[in-house]
Amino acid sequence: MVGRLDAQPPAGEDVAVPTRRARLTLAAASLLLVGVTGCSTSPAAGPSSAPSTAATSAASASSPLATVDLVVPADLTGAPLDEPRTVQAPKGWTVSVFARVDAARLLAWTPDGRLLVSRPKAGEVDVISPAASDPQASPVAETLLSGLDQPHGLAFHDGRLYVAQSDRVDAYTYADGRASDPQPVVTGLPDAKSPDLRGAYAHALKSVAVGEDGAVYVSVGSTGNISAEDRDADPQRATILRVPPGGGKAEVFARGVRNGTGLAVAPDGEVWTAVNNRDNIEYPYDRDFDGDGRSDQGDLLPAYVGDHPLEPFAHLTQGRDLGWPYCNPDPDVEPGVPGTALDYSDRPFVRDVETNADGSKLDCSTLAPVEQGMGAHSAPLGLSFTSGAGLPAPYGAGALVGVHGSWNRTPPRAPEVSFFSYANGRMGDQQTILTGFQSADGDRWGRPVAAVQGPDGDVYVSDDAAGAIYRMTPPA
Secondary structure, three states, rough: OEEEOOOOOOOOOEEEOOOOOOOOOEEEEOOEEEOOOOOOOOOOOOOOOOOOOOOOOOOOOOOOOEEEEOOOOOOOOOOOOOOOOEEEOOOOOOEEEEOOOOOOEEEEOOOOOEEEEEHHHHHEEEEOOOOOOOOOOEEEEEEEEEOOOOOEEEEOOOOOEEEOOOOEEEEEEOOOOOEEEEEEEEEOOOOOOOOOOOOOOOOOOOEEOOOOOEEEEEEEOOOOOOHHHHOOOOOOOOOEEOOOOOOOEOOOOOOOOOOOEEEEEOOOOOEEOOOOOOOOOOOOOOOOOOOOOOOOOOOOOOOHHOOOOOOEEEEEOEEOOOOOOOOOEEOOOOOOOOOOOOOOOOEEEEEEOOOOOOOOOOHHHOOOEEEEOOOOOOOOEEEEOOOOOOEEEOOEEEEEEEOOOOOOOOOOOEEEEEEEEEOOOOOEEEEEEEEEOEOOOOOOOOOOEEEEOOOOOOOOEEEEEOEEEEEEOOOO
16 A cells, blocks of 8 residues: 555656645546545535546645666566666665565664664564675675564664564664574564464564663554454554563553554654554445435445545554544545545544444544544555654655555555655655656556665665665765
8 A cells, every 4th residue: 555646757757746745636436445434423415426536646845756767786686676677766866776685574774784674474584784705796685583473673772673573572682793682572462373363363563663761662453454352452452552661561552553564763752653544444424425316424435445544644642542443534625525635734533434433432533633644545664764864955854654555446556665854743744755666557566665764874675575675875
């Protein structure tokens, strides 16, 4: 699930990539999945015109992108990079293949300048180091840890490496490209092996982040799309857990977080999550949406599901509730109106008509608006913050999000790497800084997962579909 729907421009043509706060005009009779929800009483019946059709796009407020050739070293060719590929990146930047790592997921830089890559399917964490014999040769990927259970999240703090497996988080001593002496931080996390789940667990992969004070934050995804029982489970699912500095019992830090795979601590110490939100939302209003003259409340309308609910990018504080599965953040400027403009900043929640029809499960009006968001079904995965001054102008300091792209939307949201400026505790609008992995017909050759800024200032991007790590280098 990802956030861009535009057809790719001709080779060499500059394209201005929109921010998501810019209000989008929806025109889509051919969208296959679209949705929104309501938190207050249903409004009076609105216009009954059929939804218009078109891909979502927005007026750009970001730096223009240019189509560039993906540079592939001769020793790193192999499908799908065995034929020429182009991507869109900021003007003047180059994009090259840094390493090939099968099913590469989340990334973390070590204190000694190596790049770690998690590989849940293989049960491994790999370490990518410069080739010792030839500085000009491609870096070497070696196994750092093996035999793990779906290792995913990676984080460093005070020289310790934190690795999140499907059912636990451990802290390792790290030095000179080696990890040893694992110490449990939290165990017994729910996964498919949990007796009460009997193998039915859709979001087993965990992410981990560590605050400057040593507090450890762990994402625990929901069992399924709308498994409300997660909110009462022990340990509670669809949460971000917190282990206090120095260790102790993991407690719920934030709840109603369907699948907060994107999890990071900002330079100012604040915790942020980028969330994969629910699918197949029912139309919540007692009005005609599709133009057939009858109320569509409770109906599953493709032209609604495709844009609802938005994917939250939220600031987490102790006790925050992101509403799932009873309340949904709504991008509609005019709630429930076909063709309304969409806005992804400071968005309110609306009641989920399928799970919370009368509002008795949760009063959505009490929930704080979501600070930022992405288009429905974008599937944000890896989240990181830039270091120091951040990226070169016009970007600066901010957050990087790997957007995986939709699996269930027509037209599909395209994979990309997004940048959000961040200053004084405020998250700016979404800007695309890398895209071009999807053709106009929806076929893909790559899917970014995570992006991190390296010690050299370049941006490194993992792609689990192409089995690659890309290096984005700004102009000198």
